[in-house]
Amino acid sequence: MRQRRTMAEFRRILMVLFLILMIHVTVTGQFSFFTVRDGDDVTLPCGNVRDDQEKCDTTNWFFNRLRHTVELVTSGQIDKTKISKSKSHRLSVTENCSLVIKKVTNEDVGQYNCRRQEQYFAVELSVVALTERRDNNQVTLTCSVWTYDACRHTIKWFLKGKVVEKENNDLKTSQSDCSANLTFKDSHFIYSTKKYDLLQCDVTHSITKEVKQFIFRPQSSGEKTGEEATTATTEKTPTSATITATEYQEVFPVWVRVSIVSVALAALITTVVVVNIWKRIKG
Structure with a gap:
């Protein structure tokens, strides 16, 4: 009878430890x-x-x-x-x-x-940067994204709301790692008439599929020229896209995962100690 009571107490202890472990491991993210x-x-x-x-x-x-x-x-x-x-x-x-x-x-x-x-x-x-560079009679606009890790964005140039195709003879596009270039001659009406508001850089996040639109604007005379120059966008209040922990585990902070593992390890050690104590009582 005493052995049964000891076994029942041991099971209750294990259940309490299990519940504590579940409470600590369940972290909102x-x-x-x-x-x-x-x-x-x-x-x-x-x-x-x-x-x-x-x-x-x-x-x-x-x-x-x-x-x-x-x-x-x-x-x-x-x-x-x-x-x-x-x-x-x-x-x-x-x-x-x-x-x-x-x-x-x-x-x-x-x-x-x-x-x-x-x-x-x-x-x-x-962070998105839009720059302008002029070499002789060529003008190159660059839309690039600085990222935390690997590039998670696709970048496209639009003219009057339509994507600029590679077959376009007047506007040449090229892609590199997390950036897109748009090149045209300074005789093009966009440059000669300063119709930069017709150009738009679309940045799409590969995970959330959120599309951000940035309108290119010409530099004022007091701004820098060349690769250091940046332009304004129509973005006034930045928005974001949100996902849950189960949807995307890769970005979960490492120190959070370490803390969870530490709690689980502590609970496991406690369980082992309880088992040893119970065995001694039983023996």
Whole structure:
């Protein structure tokens, strides 16, 4: 009879440990993809803030690029000790714990991970640049995307709402890694009449299928020329596409996966210890 009671207690212990493991391993995850123009401002969300959560004291933001992770926000505050002064001045945290980046550059491209209590949110930021270069009587417009990892975008040039085909004799297109060129002579009516608003660069995300449209605008006389020059777009408020953890596991933060594995390992070790104790009691 005593042995049966001991066995029943042991089973209850195992059930409690299993439930604890399931509670800790079940982590909510949300992934957003933002594609914005160089020089624009962007607000990266940290999920949905509860009504009873008035402050961001439990919110941390991490920036991951080139296998290097930096903590940008600690307990809701910009951590100026870990990032440069020039970048910290461009960062701020909103009331709902979102991360604001002013005047985005290619240095801001990467994965941003927000951790708030037991919730994790990942945001992958890509930046679009539109440049103009003139060589003799040739004009080349380039639409390129700086990405966190491998290129996840397809890029196409449009004229008057129609895609520019390779067979076009007046407008030549060429593709390279995450960029598309459009070349034409300076005698073309687009250049001679400055009808740049007829040209549009469409950037499509390969995972979310979201299409972002960027209108090319000519440079003013005070702007730089050549490959350093960038142009404005019609994008005023950057939007994003969001997927869940089960839809796309690749972007799930490594440190989140490590924490889950650590919790699971701790539960496993606890189970082994309980089994050994039970065997000693039984013996």
